[in-house]
Amino acid sequence: MKSHTHYLWFETKRRQEIIDITGEVETQLKQSGIREGMALVSAMHISASVFVNDHESGLWHDILHWLEHTVAPWDPSLYRHNETGEDNAAAHLRSLTMGHEVIVPVTAGKLDLGPWQRVFYGEWDGQRRKRVIIKILGE
Amino acid sequence: MKSHTHYLWFETKRRQEIIDITGEVETQLKQSGIREGMALVSAMHISASVFVNDHESGLWHDILHWLEHTVAPWDPSLYRHNETGEDNAAAHLRSLTMGHEVIVPVTAGKLDLGPWQRVFYGEWDGQRRKRVIIKILGE
């Protein structure tokens, strides 16, 4: 069994942002030399997500709108977490809803994604340095 | 380390549908010969889910009702993704909420599921050919 580990760093300009990281995962897969296995891509923060979906800017807008208006409004006064001095409880709930990690299958040396599937980093409380781990296991 | 990969195809009659695929995953596990490991079961589309829950038709009805009335109503006019000519933005948001993949542990040659756990394919935009990957790693 081989394993390969790499960390991606982000510091977004906006507080919420969606970033396509499929290319970075592909680069790490090539460096790993792994042909059959699984690639874990996981946010190392509790106010961010990693998810698989569509590279379409209208949909990214829909996701951000939905997170604010349906899943968890930002307004810190709604949350007890606010009493710690943090204002990002909504970012935690958004991370829990969308998930913080994905496993991408690796087949014949490639990410075995469907035709429209791409891997994204979802930053729900940005403008500071944050990390994602890519860990690939296989042979 | 052994690996085993198989693709399931679906073409549902209804646009939304929940299908128990536990038997298919068990069949692939037997074919793999793997005794200890992990089975990834992952939708290869961005408008579908794979999830673990209960084989109970009342609950399946509750899930479909909840997706429409709480998570993301279908009405395409609510979403910018609509402007691309697609009408399925809600299916994307439903996939993001319920997840598109699960990892089932494999112990002593069996899917190590709890007493009521079953693996399901959730089709949120069907009536066309779509795929799920089963990838089992272990020994």
Next chain:
Amino acid sequence: MKSHTHYLWFETKRRQEIIDITGEVETQLKQSGIREGMALVSAMHISASVFVNDHESGLWHDILHWLEHTVAPWDPSLYRHNETGEDNAAAHLRSLTMGHEVIVPVTAGKLDLGPWQRVFYGEWDGQRRKRVIIKILGE
């Protein structure tokens, strides 16, 4: 490839409860002797979650409040699953929203978590014996 499997048992006093299980996962990792790999931590029940987030009691309160008021109210009369004699349909929908499993990367013999990340068991229908599986694969 090595594998290590362990089951945690819970019987919570309250019907809904959030329990930090990071220490238990670390203990199992030490016992496994695995240095590079992945640790699957997965609820074996369909009315519970395993998730990664923050060890902060205000946030735990926020999560429980959000599950009741935004995600899925408990009131059994809202759900068809109720007709089976069960009253816990909401617990199923909460499990589907928050997820029932996480994969924690293992690097250099340690859980490779970010600075604030902890692993939690989320009990959404407790006061009875339930289980979580920890399964670690690697070398």
